[in-house]
Amino acid sequence: MAEEVTDHASEIARKSAEIERLEQEIADHRKALGQGLAPSPFAPARFPDLPQVAGVQFAAAAAGVRYRTGRLDVMLARLAPGSVMAGVFTRSSTRSAPVLWCEAQLRALGGAPAPEGLAVIVNAGNSNAFTGENGVQAVERVTTECGAALGIPAGNVLMASTGVIGEKLPAEKITARLFELRDALDGGAVESAARAIMTTDTFPKGAGTVVDLGGTSVNIAGFAKGSGMIAPDMATMLAFVFTNAAVDGALLQRMTAELADLTFNAATVDGDTSTSDTLLIGASWASGMEPIQSAGDPRYPVFREALHGVLRDLAIQVVKDGEGASKFATITVTGAEDDRAARRIGLAIANSPLVKTALAGEDANWGRIVMAVGKSGEKADRDLLTIRFGDILVAEKGWVAAGYTENAGAAYMKRAELEISVDVGIGEGRATVWTCDLTHGYISINADYRS
Amino acid sequence: MAEEVTDHASEIARKSAEIERLEQEIADHRKALGQGLAPSPFAPARFPDLPQVAGVQFAAAAAGVRYRTGRLDVMLARLAPGSVMAGVFTRSSTRSAPVLWCEAQLRALGGAPAPEGLAVIVNAGNSNAFTGENGVQAVERVTTECGAALGIPAGNVLMASTGVIGEKLPAEKITARLFELRDALDGGAVESAARAIMTTDTFPKGAGTVVDLGGTSVNIAGFAKGSGMIAPDMATMLAFVFTNAAVDGALLQRMTAELADLTFNAATVDGDTSTSDTLLIGASWASGMEPIQSAGDPRYPVFREALHGVLRDLAIQVVKDGEGASKFATITVTGAEDDRAARRIGLAIANSPLVKTALAGEDANWGRIVMAVGKSGEKADRDLLTIRFGDILVAEKGWVAAGYTENAGAAYMKRAELEISVDVGIGEGRATVWTCDLTHGYISINADYRS
Numbered sequence: 034m035a036e037e038v039t040d041h042a043s044e045i046a047r048k049s050a051e052i053e054r055l056e057q058e059i060a061d062h063r064k065a066l067g068q069g070l071a072p073s074p075f076a077p078a079r080f081p082d083l084p085q086v087a088g089v090q091f092a093a094a095a096a097g098v099r100y101r102t103g104r105l106d107v108m109l110a111r112l113a114p115g116s117v118m119a120g121v122f123t124r125s126s127t128r129s130a131p132v133l134w135c136e137a138q139l140r141a142l143g144g145a146p147a148p149e150g151l152a153v154i155v156n157a158g159n160s161n162a163f164t165g166e167n168g169v170q171a172v173e174r175v176t177t178e179c180g181a182a183l184g185i186p187a188g189n190v191l192m193a194s195t196g197v198i199g200e201k202l203p204a205e206k207i208t209a210r211l212f213e214l215r216d217a218l219d220g221g222a223v224e225s226a227a228r229a230i231m232t233t234d235t236f237p238k239g240a241g242t243v244v245d246l247g248g249t250s251v252n253i254a255g256f257a258k259g260s261g262m263i264a265p266d267m268a269t270m271l272a273f274v275f276t277n278a279a280v281d282g283a284l285l286q287r288m289t290a291e292l293a294d295l296t297f298n299a300a301t302v303d304g305d306t307s308t309s310d311t312l313l314i315g316a317s318w319a320s321g322m323e324p325i326q327s328a329g330d331p332r333y334p335v336f337r338e339a340l341h342g343v344l345r346d347l348a349i350q351v352v353k354d355g356e357g358a359s360k361f362a363t364i365t366v367t368g369a370e371d372d373r374a375a376r377r378i379g380l381a382i383a384n385s386p387l388v389k390t391a392l393a394g395e396d397a398n399w400g401r402i403v404m405a406v407g408k409s410g411e412k413a414d415r416d417l418l419t420i421r422f423g424d425i426l427v428a429e430k431g432w433v434a435a436g437y438t439e440n441a442g443a444a445y446m447k448r449a450e451l452e453i454s455v456d457v458g459i460g461e462g463r464a465t466v467w468t469c470d471l472t473h474g475y476i477s478i479n480a481d482y483r484s
Numbered sequence: 485m486a487e488e489v490t491d492h493a494s495e496i497a498r499k500s501a502e503i504e505r506l507e508q509e510i511a512d513h514r515k516a517l518g519q520g521l522a523p524s525p526f527a528p529a530r531f532p533d534l535p536q537v538a539g540v541q542f543a544a545a546a547a548g549v550r551y552r553t554g555r556l557d558v559m560l561a562r563l564a565p566g567s568v569m570a571g572v573f574t575r576s577s578t579r580s581a582p583v584l585w586c587e588a589q590l591r592a593l594g595g596a597p598a599p600e601g602l603a604v605i606v607n608a609g610n611s612n613a614f615t616g617e618n619g620v621q622a623v624e625r626v627t628t629e630c631g632a633a634l635g636i637p638a639g640n641v642l643m644a645s646t647g648v649i650g651e652k653l654p655a656e657k658i659t660a661r662l663f664e665l666r667d668a669l670d671g672g673a674v675e676s677a678a679r680a681i682m683t684t685d686t687f688p689k690g691a692g693t694v695v696d697l698g699g700t701s702v703n704i705a706g707f708a709k710g711s712g713m714i715a716p717d718m719a720t721m722l723a724f725v726f727t728n729a730a731v732d733g734a735l736l737q738r739m740t741a742e743l744a745d746l747t748f749n750a751a752t753v754d755g756d757t758s759t760s761d762t763l764l765i766g767a768s769w770a771s772g773m774e775p776i777q778s779a780g781d782p783r784y785p786v787f788r789e790a791l792h793g794v795l796r797d798l799a800i801q802v803v804k805d806g807e808g809a810s811k812f813a814t815i816t817v818t819g820a821e822d823d824r825a826a827r828r829i830g831l832a833i834a835n836s837p838l839v840k841t842a843l844a845g846e847d848a849n850w851g852r853i854v855m856a857v858g859k860s861g862e863k864a865d866r867d868l869l870t871i872r873f874g875d876i877l878v879a880e881k882g883w884v885a886a887g888y889t890e891n892a893g894a895a896y897m898k899r900a901e902l903e904i905s906v907d908v909g910i911g912e913g914r915a916t917v918w919t920c921d922l923t924h925g926y927i928s929i930n931a932d933y934r935s
Binding site for chain 1: 613879883
């Protein structure tokens with residue numbers, strides 16, 4: 034037996050070396066593909082057709098900020114005079130220079146329509162985070178020169194950056210492209226804009242809708258990038274959404290903050306928080322409708338729900354393109370003490386490495402969900418908990434459900450899109466969060482690819 | 485070029501299938517080895533020599549709770565009449581039946597010396613968590629019959645269980661071994677006791693020391709298991725430490741709670757919290773010393789420091805045997821607002837999947853540490869942060885340090901044991917936490933091994 038054990042052990046060692054060699058080969062192949070990663074199994078066949086938003090134009094350029102291969106890496110969006118802009122940013126205490134800039138400018142604009150119009154400039158490849166005084170200067174240079182090229186004040190130019198942390202942003206590579214970008218501005222160029230902000234994303238993410246607001250047909254369209262919640266030299270979450278609706282700026286800001294909590298802040302890949310996460314929502318007012326000035330306006334909930342749908346769509350796409358993701362899970366928590374508690378329980382499940390590896394392994398391991406509920410710090414009672422996988426009742430009354438079979442659970446877990454429901458059984462709080470599985474792919478992307 | 489890309493892509497697909505096949509083979513080999521995993525690179529050559537603790541005896545048996553192969557899976561410890569016991573347990577709201585039992589019994593004992601003595605019975609393979617009324621009955625049956633076998637009240641028998649969640653604990657398999665266990669009780673059997681509580685642990689963990697308390701030589705010895713912070717059908721953290729020192733029960737309880745925060749609660753593998761984590765510290769008073777009755781006793785800090793060392797040693801061993809661990813990192817945070825803030829910042833770094841994958845990839849990615857500090861929710865100022873790898877100054881004043889080179893960072897990261905220091909630069913708070921890296925091995929253990 035001892036000899037047999039030694040045989041197995043050396044066999045294991047040989048196989049492990051073999052895997053390492055194979056993985057290095059795969060990494061080399063991927064590098065040969067220009068850092069391209071295998072596309073997410075959830076990647077759509079093509080970019081969606083988005084409604085064009087009057088008063089908003091886009092352009093993209095290959096500035097070579099980090100990537101050498103002529104890949105699009107700078108995006109400019111221009112909003113017509115009279116536009117308003119709302120934003121929600123990372124809560125990180127080590128926020129990047131562009132985030133600090135956006136926060137300051139939005140505060141200064143105060144939600145009032147900008148008579149000269151607004152702009153958003155975004156680069157991929159360098160996050161301009163933890164770059165000290167240099168970072169501040171780079172933002173000032175890009176926004177000043179961009180404002181000059183467009184004929185608007187620098188303070189009306191918002192900026193977002195994603196990519197490596199701690200390296201000086203080569204601002205001159207971006208500013209060298211400003212006139213090219215300005216001249217290329219086009220209301221229909223949203224797909225290249227969406228492509229230009231990608232980092233480890235395996236597909237560009239767009240979403241839009243058309244909604245009737247009291248007789249005026251209004252368009253909403255936007256795009257996002259993600260992949261990991263963050264990976265400093267890799268991914269961060271950015272989203273830019275535009276509409277021709279006329280909505281009071283302060284009201285739009287309030288709506289943006291509320292909807293961010295229900296969408297992007299309910300989406301998690303690895304629970305890590307970027308220094309750069311940015312959501313900007315710009316309204317050009319170009320639809321000609323009477324502006325929505327208060328939440329009491331009957332058009333307000335209609336617009337809010339339409340915008341909610343677009344943000345949710347983008348947030349779900351971000352999770353589906355999560356680094357290494359092979360499964361997408363919607364986690365619905367009901368019966369919690371309140372909505373906030375439901376959300377924290379949902380995120381405890383969604384971020385648990387043990388839950389996420391169980392999803393990867395197609396293991397109907399409901400015990401790990403019980404564990405995650407328990408660790409959330411929120412009120413829960415083991416004996417009142419109900420867990421369902423899709424329509425399958427898995428556990429209730431402090432134990433496995435009477436009719437549950439491991440076969441039923443195992444069959445369900447083979448699906449690519451999973452629905453996990455947890456009823457806490459003690460209140461009315463509810464929340465939905467989205468997550469993906471934790472796979473060898475995540476480790477390969479984040480450990481094996483050196484910066 | 486397009487054709488070349490297709491070639492690479494199909495090559496990648498083939499290689500991926502190959503890896504999957506190889507990993508299945510490795511999993512099969514490991515199963516053939518009786519669930520044995522490749523030992524941690526930090527596994528010591530042999531179990532340490534521990535001082536024998538007068539008034540405490542151990543026995544272990546193979547009860548077949550879950551493992552079939554005659555592997556030790558039940559441990560009994562008996563403490564002499566007059567012993568006291570202190571405990572700290574998981575804060576999970578879905579605590580297991582044995583944890584609830586221990587909490588209730590320790591409350592009832594109230595720290596007073598138990599005239600009949602005490603016992604601890606532990607099984608591996610089944611955590612008896614989320615097992616409803618059945619779970620309560622199983623604990624009652626085991627502790628009642630164990631008490632009867634030892635001639636002590638059931639309430640003096642503490643219990644801990646680790647293993648799969650949600651399956652009925654076969655209490656009868658444990659009770660069938662009680663007389664065998666009682667008859668085997670032996671003051672020197674600590675190594676088999678340490679082995680009997682293992683699950684996915686790759687080595688048994690023991691630590692001990694001898695300390696002079698005012699002229700009396702006193703022994704402390706204990707053992708622990710871990711691996712993941714939890715994995716419901718795998719690992720949980722249990723630790724049992726014994727001493728012949730005479731310490732007032734309430735004082736011992738206070739010390740245990742304080743030291744747990746500095747040791748086991750500062751050790752993290754995956755940030756998941758077990759339903760079963762249990763730390764019990766028993767004092768037999770058999771040394772004959774005058775009891776320590778207050779924190780003002782000059783022997784109190786001496787004993788506390790000795791106990792602290794034993795608990796720290798065990799906690800570090802647990803992290804070094806973390807599932808899939810190839811790196812061990814000590815993270816020291818100084819200059820935080822207070823100690824609590826320092827601890828939260830330390831755990832944010834220690835639990836970040838992106839930091840942990842960077843450790844695995846030997847990537848000196850200090851940007852991910854900045855990110856983790858930022859997400860901790862604690863007060864920090866980007867420009868006051870200082871980061872060191874060992875003695876290497878990596879980042880300060882909001883940017884990479886002037887003398888830092890990527891080569892120096894890369895060379896440092898090749899070490900198996902790493903020291904990462906973060907000075908927040910705003911206060912006096914400090915904390916040390918321990919973590920391991922996040923590797924393909926973690927994914928394999930938790931995703932590829934189905935329950």
